[in-house]
Amino acid sequence: MALGRSLLGLSPLAWLCLLFVVPLGFTVVYAFAHATYGGVQIGFTLTNFKQALGGFYLSIFLRTLRFAATGTLLCFVVAVPLAYFIARKIKRFRGLFIVLLLIPFWTSFLIRTLAWETLLAPNGPVRDGLNFLHLHHGLLNVLDTPTAVFIGIVYGYLPLMAMPLFVAFDRIPRDLTEASADLGSGRLGTFLRVTLPLARPGVAAGCLLTFVPMTGEYVIPALLGGDKGVLMGGLIANQYLTAQNFALGSAMAVLILAVLGVFVFMLARTTGGFRPVPQ
Numbered sequence: 001m002a003l004g005r006s007l008l009g010l011s012p013l014a015w016l017c018l019l020f021v022v023p024l025g026f027t028v029v030y031a032f033a034h035a036t037y038g039g040v041q042i043g044f045t046l047t048n049f050k051q052a053l054g055g056f057y058l059s060i061f062l063r064t065l066r067f068a069a070t071g072t073l074l075c076f077v078v079a080v081p082l083a084y085f086i087a088r089k090i091k092r093f094r095g096l097f098i099v100l101l102l103i104p105f106w107t108s109f110l111i112r113t114l115a116w117e118t119l120l121a122p123n124g125p126v127r128d129g130l131n132f133l134h135l136h137h138g139l140l141n142v143l144d145t146p147t148a149v150f151i152g153i154v155y156g157y158l159p160l161m162a163m164p165l166f167v168a169f170d171r172i173p174r175d176l177t178e179a180s181a182d183l184g185s186g187r188l189g190t191f192l193r194v195t196l197p198l199a200r201p202g203v204a205a206g207c208l209l210t211f212v213p214m215t216g217e218y219v220i221p222a223l224l225g226g227d228k229g230v231l232m233g234g235l236i237a238n239q240y241l242t243a244q245n246f247a248l249g250s251a252m253a254v255l256i257l258a259v260l261g262v263f264v265f266m267l268a269r270t271t272g273g274f275r276p277v278p279q
Contacts, residue, residue: 030250048251068214083165144226161206168202204271
């Protein structure tokens with residue numbers, strides 16, 4: 001019985017090693033290997049990293065980080081009032097709002113992104129709505145621009161930011177906000193000094209769940225950004241699938257992982273970690 005329980009407990013670890021640790025190990029080894037056409041020659045060289053951090057590749061690398069940071073910030077700005085409203089202002093229809101927020105996750109990510117191509121088309125429904133409201137005139141030239149990419153990003157990643165914030169806001173005792181109001185603090189002051197600091201585990205989790213996948217985002221920039229949506233995710237895919245330069249693609253992937261490791265460390269330090277705030 002004890003042996004069976006031990007084997008059952010080790011099975012998730014085995015799957016983690018097989019599907020994550022082993023591929024990561026190959027990526028690290030390939031990153032330091034010598035590039036050959038269609039393969040690699042195992043060895044040790046920093047040439048791949050020098051190439052990944054130079055010229056065109058460096059500009060795309062920095063653009064990817066700016067893109068991920070901006071997209072995370074936009075998701076945060078949109079998700080904070082939404083999550084606060086659901087968690088603190090409604091009770092009876094809270095489940096309905098949560099379902100509406102999560103419904104897009106029930107459909108294909110690719111289909112949802114392709115739908116925005118139709119919505120943001122020069123003669124699409126968004127153009128018609130803006131023209132009807134007299135907010136825009138003529139064709140809508142949004143596709144193949146950073147604006148279209150960020151619209152798709154906020155739509156696609158909003159639930160990943162909103163749900164951790166909702167849980168964090170919902171866990172805050174109402175007595176604390178009421179006490180802040182009794183002591184003379186306004187609604188904005190209470191939110192900034194009491195509610196938001198107590199919700200920092202949700203802020204940290206939401207930023208983590210959005211920033212990390214955005215650094216490798218490939219579908220949304222390719223479909224909505226056109227030639228202006230080239231990011232590291234697309235470059236890495238191109239190195240593996242088209243150029244067959246596995247060494248350079250692995251070096252790019254390792255650089256992204258290194259940046260994400262630093263980001264997670266700094267996020268944990270600045271927000272007090274991902275543990276609930278003691279009450």
